Amino acid sequence: MDKKLYYTDSATVFLLICSMIWAIIGMFAGVYLAAELVMPWLNFDIAEITFGRLRPFHTNAVIFGFGGSALIATAYYSVQRTCHARLFSPNLAWFVAVAWQISMAVGLASLLLGYTSSKEYAEFEWPVDIAVALVWVSFGIVFFGTLATRKIRPIYVSNWFYGALIIVVAMLHIVNNLALPYSWMQSYSVYEGTQDAIVQWWYGHNAVGFFLTAGFLGMFYYTLPKQAGRPIWSYRLSVVAFWAFVYTYIWVGPHHLHYTAIPDWLMTTAMVMSLILLAPSWATMVNAVMTMSGAWGKLRSDPGMKFVIVSMVFYALSTFEGPMLAIKSVNVISHFTDWTVGHVHSGALGWNAFVTFGTIYFLTPKLTGVELFSKRLANIHFWIALIGVLLYIIALWGAGISQGLMWLSLDDFGQLKYSFIDAMLVTIPYHWIRLLGGLLFLFGTLLMIYNLFKTFMAGRLTKPVLVKIPPVHKGYEI
Amino acid sequence: MLKLHKTIESNSALLIFGILIVASIGGFVQILPNLFDESLRKGVENLKPYTALELTGRDIYIREGCVGCHSQQIRPLVAEVMRYGKKSVSGEFIYDRPFLWGSKRTGPDLARIGGKYSDKWHKLHLIKPQSVVPESIMPAYPWLAKTQINANSIQAKLQLLQKMGHPYSDLQIQNAKQNLTSKTEMQAIIAYLQVLGTY
Ligand code: HEM
Ligand code: HEM
Numbered sequence: 001m002d003k004k005l006y007y008t009d010s011a012t013v014f015l016l017i018c019s020m021i022w023a024i025i026g027m028f029a030g031v032y033l034a035a036e037l038v039m040p041w042l043n044f045d046i047a048e049i050t051f052g053r054l055r056p057f058h059t060n061a062v063i064f065g066f067g068g069s070a071l072i073a074t075a076y077y078s079v080q081r082t083c084h085a086r087l088f089s090p091n092l093a094w095f096v097a098v099a100w101q102i103s104m105a106v107g108l109a110s111l112l113l114g115y116t117s118s119k120e121y122a123e124f125e126w127p128v129d130i131a132v133a134l135v136w137v138s139f140g141i142v143f144f145g146t147l148a149t150r151k152i153r154p155i156y157v158s159n160w161f162y163g164a165l166i167i168v169v170a171m172l173h174i175v176n177n178l179a180l181p182y183s184w185m186q187s188y189s190v191y192e193g194t195q196d197a198i199v200q201w202w203y204g205h206n207a208v209g210f211f212l213t214a215g216f217l218g219m220f221y222y223t224l225p226k227q228a229g230r231p232i233w234s235y236r237l238s239v240v241a242f243w244a245f246v247y248t249y250i251w252v253g254p255h256h257l258h259y260t261a262i263p264d265w266l267m268t269t270a271m272v273m274s275l276i277l278l279a280p281s282w283a284t285m286v287n288a289v290m291t292m293s294g295a296w297g298k299l300r301s302d303p304g305m306k307f308v309i310v311s312m313v314f315y316a317l318s319t320f321e322g323p324m325l326a327i328k329s330v331n332v333i334s335h336f337t338d339w340t341v342g343h344v345h346s347g348a349l350g351w352n353a354f355v356t357f358g359t360i361y362f363l364t365p366k367l368t369g370v371e372l373f374s375k376r377l378a379n380i381h382f383w384i385a386l387i388g389v390l391l392y393i394i395a396l397w398g399a400g401i402s403q404g405l406m407w408l409s410l411d412d413f414g415q416l417k418y419s420f421i422d423a424m425l426v427t428i429p430y431h432w433i434r435l436l437g438g439l440l441f442l443f444g445t446l447l448m449i450y451n452l453f454k455t456f457m458a459g460r461l462t463k464p465v466l467v468k469i470p471p472v473h474k475g476y477e478i
Numbered sequence: 479m480l481k482l483h484k485t486i487e488s489n490s491a492l493l494i495f496g497i498l499i500v501a502s503i504g505g506f507v508q509i510l511p512n513l514f515d516e517s518l519r520k521g522v523e524n525l526k527p528y529t530a531l532e533l534t535g536r537d538i539y540i541r542e543g544c545v546g547c548h549s550q551q552i553r554p555l556v557a558e559v560m561r562y563g564k565k566s567v568s569g570e571f572i573y574d575r576p577f578l579w580g581s582k583r584t585g586p587d588l589a590r591i592g593g594k595y596s597d598k599w600h601k602l603h604l605i606k607p608q609s610v611v612p613e614s615i616m617p618a619y620p621w622l623a624k625t626q627i628n629a630n631s632i633q634a635k636l637q638l639l640q641k642m643g644h645p646y647s648d649l650q651i652q653n654a655k656q657n658l659t660s661k662t663e664m665q666a667i668i669a670y671l672q673v674l675g676t677y
Contacts, residue, residue, distance in 0.1 A: 163497060194571055
């Protein structure tokens with residue numbers, strides 16, 4: 001058998017399994033954090049699990065462990081199908097898959113031990129940063145190597161987004177993590193004070209923009225047309241939206257620093273660009289909805305597709321909420337409050353996790369060669385997760401807006417109306433609801449893993465799936 | 479336009495460079511000027527670099543992730559200034575590597591916490607927050623009081639910061655290790671909290 005004639009998916013399967021494991025670990029940590037905020041005794045005086053150390057563990061485990069593994073897995077899968085080519089260097093692809101997991105495991109353990117640079121979403125210390133950079137560049141070589149050896153001339157839309165993910169995240173990661181070490185695990189940033197803040201949020205927002213958005217849009221642009229069995233509605237719209245997206249996102253970082261000590265013009269450009277960003281974000285959503293027209297009937301029978309479609313709704317919601325939060329007068333209330341956290345999770349749970357779940361439900365039968373173990377269970381997962389995320393974000397709107405207004409209220413004598421503790425106590429009932437929402441979401445994820453596990457077990461009895469690379473349509477050869 | 483795009487999307491090298499260039503513009507305009515903006519690096523009057531003890535305390539603050547719940551940045555809003563003190567300015571942070579402004583106020587802002595409470599209060603509070611603020615949801619940090627400072631890397635830290643332009647004298651660096659002997663992590667973090675906002 002000539003392997004060159006077939007796609008290779010073993011690294012994809014491995015990465016999807018790892019992604020699910022990180023989902024459990026990371027979401028459990030999230031639930032635990034949520035519980036610590038209402039039952040502080042859960043900190044148990046154990047340094048490693050106190051809120052301050054567990055918080056970056058949670059964010060890194062879900063973003064880079066769960067999200068990162070799923071992104072690499074789906075990039076491997078879709079780049080082959082859209083290029084009619086086998087992965088460039090399957091060995092390097094496997095190296096990336098394994099080395100990513102090792103870097104995450106070491107990095108996350110070191111966070112619990114207290115080794116942190118403290119810059120959000122870039123907390124890993126310098127040795128882990130270097131490892132991550134090397135793995136990321138190798139991922140780039142596999143991905144762009146496959147593009148370069150493709151058999152079909154046009155590069156499909158999903159690949160533009162994955163490409164942007166790889167290039168821009170490499171740039172952000174390297175610049176933001178520049179630091180000089182004073183010991184084998186610790187370092188000081190080369191930027192000081194205000195400059196450090198500006199560089200950090202240039203990174204921070206674009207970690208959102210390119211990791212949590214561009215990458216997942218790549219996943220989305222591959223999965224949805226496949227599920228719907230229809231091409232993307234408007235090619236022209238996706239071109240315009242893509243370049244507008246890549247150009248505009250980079251400008252908006254300083255909206256995380258409204259009214260701080262950074263120069264004013266930075267806040268103004270960030271605010272204006274954030275509002276503009278609504279256009280390319282919603283253009284993508286419009287494209288998605290139009291692609292669906294005529295295929296809505298499939299929603300009833302395909303739970304994976306439900307996840308993907310609803311993920312677009314949450315994408316639209318969070319990319320509407322984001323520009324609103326970026327308006328200075330709104331940010332005055334929302335900044336530093338639970339409102340931000342609610343916004344984060346409407347994106348992270350409703351958009352990122354949902355599109356990932358939908359994609360995995362779609363890919364699993366293809367990778368195992370058998371039908372999903374239970375569609376009913378997948379449907380139940382969908383409803384539980386949906387209720388979970390809604391409880392989460394609605395509760396935090398309540399908490400965040402109350403907090404924000406109470407902090408700023410003055411009484412008739414011009415004195416502060418509420419103490420800090422007053423405002424803190426108001427959030428507690430909302431935090432209980434958020435905890436419930438988080439538990440539901442985690443439970444749904446466990447149901448999914450059971451479902452996938454059963455499917456894989458059934459798949460093991462059949463022959464391994466080998467997909468032959470199909471010939472390219474006439475006129476599209478390279 | 480679409481024609482141009484047809485060329486770009488048929489050539490992976492063009493796509494890579496296209497993305498790199500388009501994505502760099504914003505960063506160049508927003509970040510480069512600030513890296514050379516000397517006004518951001520000019521300290522406020524009387525600001526001194528952290529002493530060996532305070533710096534150690536700061537690193538413990540980083541290690542324990544206090545920044546996940548506490549900001550250090552007072553915005554120029556009436557209520558905020560009344561609650562926490564005068565607004566933060568760039569010149570206060572020139573010795574902060576990394577910056578610790580934070581993004582979430584689960585607890586109050588700490589930019590000007592220095593001098594607000596006694597050392598004793600901070601100690602009680604950090605050992606068991608609920609002993610002084612019964613409703614508090616802050617975690618307890620009893621181990622800080624029991625752990626001696628590890629002073630092994632203090633000289634390397636100060637030398638590194640000196641190289642980065644923080645005005646430490648060679649004598650300060652020499653004496654640093656001595657200054658930390660038989661001190662606990664609790665003393666260090668309190669020293670750090672007590673200096674915040676007091677220049
Ligand atoms: C047009 C799109 C978006 C805009 C303009 C936007 C804007 C904002 C703004 C203004 C904040 C609050 C900053 C603050 O006050 O501290 C924020 C926070 C955040 N957003 Fe968005 N957002 C957008 C989409 C998204 C999406 C799709 C996600 C996906 C998960 C996301 C994830 C986050 C995260 C993680 C934070 C919290 C950062 C932190 O403080 O640690 N955003 N965003
Ligand atoms: C079971 C689901 C989850 C629960 C219960 C949960 C809970 C939490 C909690 C309690 C916090 C701390 C908020 C605070 O400091 O007040 C947090 C922060 C965060 N979580 Fe989650 N989380 C979950 C899933 C996720 C997922 C899947 C992602 C990303 C893909 C994510 C991304 C984040 C981010 C970026 C932050 C930092 C927010 C900020 O700095 O403003 N979470 N989460």
